[in-house]
Amino acid sequence: MLQSSTALLVLTLLAAALDWWAVATDRRRLEEVAKPAVMVLLIGWVLTVPGADPTVRTWVVVALGLSLVGDVLLLPRIDVFVGGLAAFLLGHLAFVPALLPHADGLTGGIAALGLVPAAAFVGRRIADGARQHGGQPLASAVVVYVVAVGATALLAVASRAPLVMLGGLLFATSDGVLGWNRFVAPLPNGRTIVHVTYHLAQVGLATVVTLSTVA
Numbered sequence: 128m129l130q131s132s133t134a135l136l137v138l139t140l141l142a143a144a145l146d147w148w149a150v151a152t153d154r155r156r157l158e159e160v161a162k163p164a165v166m167v168l169l170i171g172w173v174l175t176v177p178g179a180d181p182t183v184r185t186w187v188v189v190a191l192g193l194s195l196v197g198d199v200l201l202l203p204r205i206d207v208f209v210g211g212l213a214a215f216l217l218g219h220l221a222f223v224p225a226l227l228p229h230a231d232g233l234t235g236g237i238a239a240l241g242l243v244p245a246a247a248f249v250g251r252r253i254a255d256g257a258r259q260h261g262g263q264p265l266a267s268a269v270v271v272y273v274v275a276v277g278a279t280a281l282l283a284v285a286s287r288a289p290l291v292m293l294g295g296l297l298f299a300t301s302d303g304v305l306g307w308n309r310f311v312a313p314l315p316n317g318r319t320i321v322h323v324t325y326h327l328a329q330v331g332l333a334t335v336v337t338l339s340t341v342a
Contacts, residue, residue: 135172136330142168143326151319159202165326166195173333180339186225187336193218194329208309209265212272215302219275222332226282226291229338235285242284242299246277249303256310269306276302279332288338294331301325 146161148154170191173184197214200207250273258266276299283295301324308317 132172132175132177135168135175139165139168139172139330143322143330146326147319147323150322151316155203159204162198162202162322163195166191166198166329169329169333170195173336176336178340179336183225183228183339184336186221187333190218190221190225191329191333193221209268212268216272216275219272219279222279223282225335226279226286226295226332229288229291229335230282230285231287232285234287235281238281238284242277242280246273246280246299249273249307253303253306253310257306260310269310272302283332286335286338288334290331290334291338292331294328294334297324297328297331301328 142161142164146158146165149157149161170188173179173187173191176184193214197211197218199205200211200214250270253273254266254269257269280295280299283298284292286292301321304314304317304324305321308314308321314320
């Protein structure tokens with residue numbers, strides 16, 4: 128089981144690197160294969176981590192599965208933004224029960240002092256841009272999503288587990304860059320940055336399954 132788990136994690140990272148290269152060089156067909164493959168392989172890794180708590184494992188698999196749906200909906204050839212936003216929103220909500228058992232209240236409170244103002248500033252700019260693109264309903268949806276992303280990031284930081292913490296912060300970074308790039312102003316290499324930070328974030332958050340083990 129351990130060897131299978133390690134092999135799947137290595138394949139996940141290789142698929143991610145392939146996707147980053149595809150995005151950086153604008154190979155859309157390769158991206159359409161590599162991006163979903165990352166999440167499929169990562170789900171496989173989560174399912175094979177020895178001794179993981181079954182409840183935590185289930186919530187992480189649900190979160191990653193919803194993210195996979197979001198990935199497909201946001202592929203350039205499909206680009207169903209609202210559907211992708213909804214899938215990722217549900218994915219963040221699924222991460223909450225996986226992260227909550229490991230959250231330290233004091234650490235989360237301290238982290239909130241920095242994360243909340245940053246999320247409010249970036250989120251407001253993105254929501255304003257979304258309002259210009261799709262009206263108030265889209266802006267409201269973006270605000271709800273920003274709150275969900277912030278909750279994931281706070282709980283991840285509150286876990287005090289380095290990889291999980293990094294995953295939460297990188298997910299917020301990835302979504303912030305994606306929203307800014309789409310609704311505020313294009314950023315240099317914006318799509319590549321989104322993909323790199325997103326995949327590293329998902330791997331980091333998925334390691335929460337290693338924090339609780341059962342005999």
